[in-house]
Amino acid sequence: MDLTIPLGTEAFLNNAGWVGATIEPLPGDASFRRYFRIRHTKGTAMLMHAPPPNEDPEPFIRSARWLEGNGMRAPIILAEQAEDGFVLLEDFGEVRMREYLDAWPQDEEEIYRGAIDALIRLRRLPPGPFTGYTLAEYQREAKLFIDWFVPARGLYVDGRSWTNAWEDVLSPLLGRQRPGVTVLRDYHAENVMLVGGLDKQGLLDFQDALVGHAAYDLVSLLQDARRDVSPELEAKMLDYYLAQSGVQSAGEGDDFRADYARLGAQRNAKIVGIFVRLWKRDGKPRYLDYIPRVWALMERDLAHPALAPVAAWFDANIPADVRASLGGRFAV
Structure with missing residues (x-):
């Protein structure tokens, strides 16, 4: 598992109001996306890093907002910086x-x-x-x-x-x-x-x-x-x-x-x-x-x-x- 933290992660989290959060890399999937569990005194969140040019987080953001807005249980978008591939999401926990x-x-x-x-x-x-x-x-x-x-x-x-x-x-x-x-x-x-x-x-x-x-x-x-x-x-x-x-x-x-x-x-x-x-x-x-x-x-x-x-x-x-x-x- 890749344990490196993408460049710009801390600045993105700070701007999103998650100053001082700990960042835990999670196993990846079949794409270039990477996921991290973010822990803070305010709770936990999931960070998705889908960096251009291999990934584009905009379709995920658009789909998540449509699903959540229509009563489906998609993760709430807490913060985004799509141009750099960062999306902070509601944490659904660990029960797959x-x-x-x-x-x-x-x-x-x-x-x-x-x-x-x-x-x-x-x-x-x-x-x-x-x-x-x-x-x-x-x-x-x-x-x-x-x-x-x-x-x-x-x-x-x-x-x-x-x-x-x-x-x-x-x-x-x-x-x-x-x-x-x-x-x-x-x-x-x-x-x-x-x-x-x-x-x-x-x-x-x-x-x-x-x-x-x-x-x-x-x-x-x-x-x-x-x-x-x-x-x-x-x-x-x-x-x-x-x-x-x-x-x-x-x-x-x-x-x-x-x-x-x-x-x-x-x-x-x-x-x-x-x-x-x-x-x-x-x-x-x-x-x-x-x-x-x-x-x-x-x-x-x-x-x-x-x-x-x-x-x-x-x-x-x-x-x-x-x-x-x-x-x-x-x-x-």
């Missing part, structure tokens, strides 16, 4: 959904229902002031698989037919994501804090929010790259979402399930590419350990009839026997 469930697995269904309830509240809000999730963006993300995973494995594939297969798969859902919901895009057990009770979901890592399909964040939660969610729990929670959101009673359950599989496969292909990129480009090989889980989830999604064009692409370019031998595993 992931670690809570590691300690109290018997509460799993209750915790997941609470996380889904937060998505349902988000669904009922008007779409936020964010860019739409377009077919071009879905395609850009899916292409990360062939840009990074494929060459890392020494494979040769047909990139044009990959794009065509995804267009066939994703085009049917585009009309169903209008007018759309705010999609946080990285909603999973390590980005949900349990604040003030088990049903109070503190949201993190939403700076890339877009307006898109309600199934995206749900599949992000239930097909978690970093935590095993059993197929039985996934099915039960998907049923819960469909019932509580009104999707099932509106007669739209089959379309939603198909779109859930579409976005699951797209997201998992993207994540495989991103995790290889984190290794190759950013020197972070630890993310390779997650790929077998993500790969298995992608294979499950490909079994849905809605994914037939992409499943056919895999059979032609990376056949089942080759995929089984790969299994998403890497030796570093």
Whole structure:
């Protein structure tokens, strides 16, 4: 863990009224952002440092204020100096959904229902002031698989037919994501804090929010790259979402399930590419350990009839026997 304190941190905290605070570095994530817990006689806060040119804190600030202003539990912005990458945030504490469930697995269904309830509240809000999730963006993300995973494995594939297969798969859902919901895009057990009770979901890592399909964040939660969610729990929670959101009673359950599989496969292909990129480009090989889980989830999604064009692409370019031998595993 990098223990260095960014230049200008003390001056920023002093200007924000936190003179003399202690600064504790915290483990980082997959980006260039760094986090620090700030302790002071007035309490604690979280400092995010997202320095330009690699990061831009403005989207985080904009998203946080919109979410908090619409009744969602995003951290309150206490101070900001965006041009230098500094944002001082409300401290949600240390009880992440992931670690809570590691300690109290018997509460799993209750915790997941609470996380889904937060998505349902988000669904009922008007779409936020964010860019739409377009077919071009879905395609850009899916292409990360062939840009990074494929060459890392020494494979040769047909990139044009990959794009065509995804267009066939994703085009049917585009009309169903209008007018759309705010999609946080990285909603999973390590980005949900349990604040003030088990049903109070503190949201993190939403700076890339877009307006898109309600199934995206749900599949992000239930097909978690970093935590095993059993197929039985996934099915039960998907049923819960469909019932509580009104999707099932509106007669739209089959379309939603198909779109859930579409976005699951797209997201998992993207994540495989991103995790290889984190290794190759950013020197972070630890993310390779997650790929077998993500790969298995992608294979499950490909079994849905809605994914037939992409499943056919895999059979032609990376056949089942080759995929089984790969299994998403890497030796570093």
